[in-house]
Amino acid sequence: MGSAGSADRYLPDTVQQAVKILVVGDFGVGKTTMIGAVSEIEPLRTEETMTQASVGVDDLAGLDGKTTTTVAMDFGRITLSPYTALYLFGTPGQRRFWDLWAGLGEGAVGALVLVDTRRIEGSFEVLDQLELRGDLPFAVAVNHFPDSTRHSPQALREALDLEPGTPIVNCDARSRSSSVDALIALVKHALATQKGPS
Amino acid sequence: MSGEYHDSAVRPYVLTQGRARPTRNTVGLDTLLVVADAGKPLPPSATRQARDLLRMFGRLLSLAEAAAHLRLPLSVAGILASDLVDSGHLIARSRIPEAGRPDLTTLQEVLNGLRRLS
DSSP states (O other), X not given: OOOSOGGGGSOOTTOOEEEEEEEEEOTTSSHHHHHHHHXXXXXXXXXXXXXXXXXSOHXXXXXXXXXXXXXXXXXEEEEOSSSEEEEEEEEEOSGGGHHHHHHHHTTOSEEEEEEEGGGGGGGHHHHHHHHHHOSSOEEEEXXXXXXXXXXXXXXXXXXXXXXXXXXXXXXXXXXXHHHHHHHHHHHHHHHHHHHOOO | OOOSSOOOSSOHHHHTXXXXXXXXXXXOTTOEEEESOTTOOOOTTOOHHHHHHHXXXXXXXXXXXXXXXXXXXXXXXXXXXXXXXXXXXXXXXXXXXXXXXXXXXXXXXXXXXHHHHO
């Protein structure tokens, strides 16, 4: 257990509402790094159990044809105002975790998709799925690793085949200000989406 | 010993009397909860996990945080917390409606809050 006094863990009693943003991406793409960079609490880990119909693994899955997967999610918190707390949930992007999104995405501001340019193909599926769902505003943040090549946002937009309205920003997930800027790009997009065209 | 999952001799859903879903679906991972009446005792039959949860919500906290601190699976914590709301031990603060999006006022507040950080 953390040594921080339990007094530090609580929210101010004035807080009336919580909002959430999903930070989506493959393992190792920097989700927890980003959450840790902006969170006011030490990032916490929670576990959710997913039961899903097994596809293609029936031989291993037992008689009922279902598998149970435990998914660990790291999350953090920012108290944005005396009334509002923001939670950031790191959400795995791989296809087998998509069932999890249905619940997580409910009422969310949107999703920030973290992309590693050294493994860009790992992002195709998750972006396709978000575009297909259409109900969760999302923005793309390209996390720059020391050994990753810099690409222009336009080149990345084309490589990722993003829709014209989808924001794409560069970021350094280790940096608080850079990560906050990426979150701002998402929230601005969510606002514009909510307001609708025109 | 070093695993991230701390197993228990009691299977998770024994704690929830076999239920995999809360009695109401208003308690989600981002629901803020706080004790309703600190003096109200739990029935003697209450599980240790329910007691731990009630104690954890002595002040305002989200369900996800309480679950993480207590190392309870999120779904189990949700069912137990939902029961404690039903029994009048916990109060849930407002939550963004199911399947809805935060309204413009909320989004603007989030944006302003983030800008103050940058």
